Amino acid sequence: MRTTDYSTSVPYREVTDRNGRVYRVGESDIDIMGRGRTWMAVLPWVGMMGISSAEYAFTSAEDTLHEAHLWSSGHVFWLMGVWVFFQAAVAFPAGRLRESGRLPARTAMLLGAAGTLLGYLSLAYAPHVAVAYLGFGMCSGIGAGLVYATCLNMVGTWYPERKGGKTGFVDGGFAYGSVPFVFLFTSCLDPGNYRAVLVTAGIGLCLVVASAGWFFQDPPKNWWPAHVDPLMVTHGPKIRRALEKNPPAVRQYTPKEAARTPVLWMMWFCLLCTAAIDIFGIAFQVPFGKDMGFAGGIVATAMSLKVIVDGTGHGVIGWMSGLPRSRTRSRGGAPVGRRNTLIIVCVVLGAAQFGVLVSGQAGSMPFFLLCSMVSGFGGGAIFPLFAAMTADYFGENNNASNYGMVYSSKLVSGLVGSGLGAVVVDAWDYHGAFVLAGCVGLASAVLALFLKAPGRPKARRIVPNPHPLGEEMA
Template identity: 25%
Template sequence: MALSGMTLQLSIGSIYAYSVWIKPLESMNGWDAHQLKLAFSLAICFLGLTAAFMGNFVNRIGPKKAGLFGAAFFGAGLAGAGLASSIGSLPLFYLTYGVISGIGLGFGYITPVSVVVKWFPDKPGFASGLVIMSFAAGSVLASQIISPIAAMAGVSNTFYLLAACYFTLMVVASLYLAVPASGSSVAVDDGHSGGSSVPASALLSDTRFYGLWLMLFFNTTCGIALIAVAAPMAKDIIHISDAAAIVFVGIIGLFNGVGRLIWSSVSDKIGRWNTFMCFFIVGSACFFILSLTPAAWLFYVAVLVIISCYGGAFATMPAFIKDIYGADKMGSVLGYVLIAWSAAAFAGPWLITLTDDYTPIFTGFAGILFATAVMAYVLKGKLKIDAVKPAAKTKILTEEVIS
């Protein structure tokens, strides 16, 4: 089961290798980097929107069919991107790579997370980290194969080839997705991938939801900003070569993935609230270090720590939601919380390109994360439910009513 979820995440995780496409597409069609960044933002935007507003649909059709929908949309989006690049149509590229593949990302992201966590009720952080780590691993793999294939077969043919490969992998993985049967010793479920649904109107009156949403939004905004400009930023600040910058991007993908597994596993030990406080405080300190234009080795350390916290937040959030709302509502609530990712996909890249001087931007991000830590501390009573003793926690979750 975990392997199926990891395969889905590995496939759609190639979206994080998007920067590798920019130079070949620029050379082929003359589209500039600013135009092309919009396709990436659209894809992440529709990932979050799909996860949020298709939650009830996913609940009704179950994990297998939801995974197959993800495979169809993601494969069609990549194939359409190949067609768009071959005829030089930027609007079609936005529609296919941005919107259509983004919908596939939404189905492919939330379905395996909500299913696999239910098979590991005692270690939800580890379970979500294991699956979501594969999302980052997919970016590392894709970043290493896209350029060589494009050099041999051409950009459009590379899109077609990847579309076929990822579609096949996602279909096979989806066929093995299943929730624990009702009455199983592993977990009790209603037979669907996301459990019972929580209406958006109920969440909009729940302080806990706003706290989770804002924590993910601010952490993601700061982290995704670095991912969006990793290569040129490193060349500008520590003056590395183009080849070294490509290696650096790959290492970022590695830390994004490893951070997801490590931090989510740590959260099983110290609690979700404490883990998120680490993200904000450590991240704020690292951004402050970056604002001082540090030596190369310290630059690398600060960036990679920030990226590990960025990835760790995604892997820890499903378990955080499970602790607060229960396993049966996790998939539904997670979908709405992931809208924060959609918003951050525009906010982060936009903020970091406001000026050519990174110093004020890094200082600003340090301030944002510190302020988020203060906000989380104020909400401590609402968000620290995972620190309650197991017996008491069960009672709280049973009696909890969203008001």
Template identity: 30%
Template sequence: MQLIQDFYGRRYRIGETDRLLLGRPRVWVLVAAWAVMLAAGAGQYGYGALLPGLVAERGWTWQQGCWVLAVWTVCQSATVFVATRLPPAVTLAVGGVLCAAGFVALAAAREFPVVLASHAVLGGAGAGLVYGTCQSTVARWYPERPSLVAVVTGAFAYGSIPFLLTGPTPAAAVVLVLALGAALILRTPPDDWWPRHLDPRQWALDKTLNRDLRHNRPAIRQYSVAEALRCPVAWLLYLAVAGAAAVALFDIAYLAAFHGLLAAGLFAATSGLTRVGAAWAGVRFGRRTVLCGALATAGVAQLLVLVAPTVGACLAGAAAGACYALLPGIVQGHFGERLALPSFFYGAKAVGGLLGVLLAAYVGTAGFGVTALLGLVAATLISVLRQPGRPILASW
């Protein structure tokens, strides 16, 4: 085992193989994380699709049904950051039990307060623990291939589609089994671990070896969360993420109610399936450029939904997926590779998601004008981001 440092001050621990540390190839971690994420996202995308039926069946008001989704979103995004601080076996086991409990309550309970406390609070917190654990663990095992994180987070979206056919009861059993199974497999490598087949110092500087360097410049140094928060650019990025979340959650709450399950299903499918492509495009053309385009597309798609719901839902879903696929790389490009940082900025979903769902609950169709504007504002904020500590003339 050897500790080395590159030109940008990043540290690497080399010499230990994944088989030595895990007892198996690291691809097991990727597959296990992907599998459990398939079930965990049903509480968001699946619930949104079934929301009109739940409201009609249980005698809730439309606003009550939306409040369940809003609180679920807040609890899910708030616990993602917590998951990066605890052992994966613990967070996955607890997260799986909470998710399953939430689904059981959603299937069995008719009373709004019970569903709000169980599915929204407990189920949302459980989903956040699963999401944060899977995302951060895969990132740590694949530091040289960050786009693989998008494979895992994409499952959080398209994995909810079977939920539309089976309902919440089977989802409870599936998420519990997968989470407990993944808890037996997922382990975190030592801090700064790096695969020994690749020279990290060469990878950090050689654009032929690391194509990401051609259009994405690494952060000038490694920031802690506290240091990042002292940079004005961090708050611009936080607002942009909140705006993107507001657009996405408005669509999740609105599409099924006013345009049917097909539109909601297409939104979830495209949100998940386009994430790997968005991650590739971020390497090929630059993450900031692609993210600006995705956010602008999200804004335009809001208006398109009104006249062509199917096309608009596909574009909106693809744009939402691209935003979440590119977020970790955008954060790392500005503030470095501390694992807690992407999870902190993901927490902006709590603010934006609450706004988006409540727009769907209380404003309705007129909310499309607001979310269209939010998408364009978020694109503008991303376009003016500059790496802290780097002279403006030298920034990308």
């Protein structure tokens, strides 16, 4: 390994590990931006809260939009699918623009805030459903994609040594922010007040996103926190556990290099399947509950619990992926690891679909609420896991672009989970649709077994040094 020291006027140095990866060390977060990096976790969390209602709470307004605009239910579900399509489509180009310096973080957030406002205005005043597709589906989707990609990349670059929990925390905001709107759209929205409610919500959320994004600041390329030595493994217990099972990428992969590895496309397909299941649940849990005879308040509660637990799943799973299997062996136990955590999450997500179906058909309200929460937990866990795994496998420098490629699978999963999901429900009823979703979740767990970091040798292939350094060689 090599250490490069700069002149005394430069308060940092670059170190290179045995794999050739460069770390910029010596600068603290205070040195760079004048405040602690905790701000770069809290502000992205707030920004994510500002865009979440468009995905999680939108279908709760289905009845009102249908009655006020005379749009068919099919249009409402396809509107959500188009929104998800554009939200995912912008991830990769936004990442490339961000990493090239042509799209500063603040600009991306302000554009996202404008898209959020435009989406709500189009839902309130669209003279034709085509305008809603353009304003809400495309413009709001693109704005949300800019915010989502910017917020996740921001926290990942500021916390390269323990990104799992922090990424999960920020991603959880994408669910928490929609909770009040689920109740608002389910209980209070009607054809007499929908325009005032939607415009007020749009203006408020626009201000939230813009205010949070105004203070965003990126760290330098290859930055590593000054208190953590990237070449040593004798850190404190938290960092040691996080890096033991989830070590940093062997080098910084460019998007072209990452695209040549099979594991990136396996991650792409696995995220497609799991995200489609999550979006299917978001889109159809409310109408399914109503069709099964549950009261509107129960359905709204179930959806809200799903969203709350969804947001909790983001943070808890990120934290859990770095924990040892046994807390009693925290000094020597092997952490669960993100891949193993993903396998567990896929099994839970698939099994929850069968539970939602059975509880609804049996008319068991407590079991329906429980399965809704379990489904939300599984759906909320997948995105931060894939975001952190992408940085673990391919490095932080190009993570916005690399995760953008993985996240682009949501282009398909949004249309499959919402739009095509409506077709499947019409053809096979809810029974066939939920059974299919559950089977896909279990199959995703099998696929996750084969996810491995590129370029890292397997432990069993590492030959120990037959002549270790010792006192006799001193």
